[in-house]
Amino acid sequence: MHRNICGPHWRSRGSCDCAASGIGPILGGLLTEQLGWRSTFLVNLPVSVAAVALTLRVVDESRNPDARRIDLPASRCSPPRRARWSTR
Secondary structure (H helix, E strand, C coil): CHHHHCCHHHHHHHHHHHHHHHHHHHHHHHHHHHHCCCHHHHHHHHHHHHHHHHHHHHCCCCCCCCCCCCCHHHHCCCHHHHHHHHCC
């Protein structure tokens, strides 16, 4: 059933999310136990640099010549706005 609802992109993303949520806490625990909690911040730097470099290399620039201005009514549904609504 899942195969009929979601395309291959979403299935692969789901499996990556599952793998990351399983491996992340284990690696984070190993890092903090062996090298201290500050070492977890050192992991973010090379991963971020690699992600930006890969994005610049693989993803094509896409500019829409017919782009419209910001949709203000839709922006009212942004996550910070919803979070504020839920804390009232």
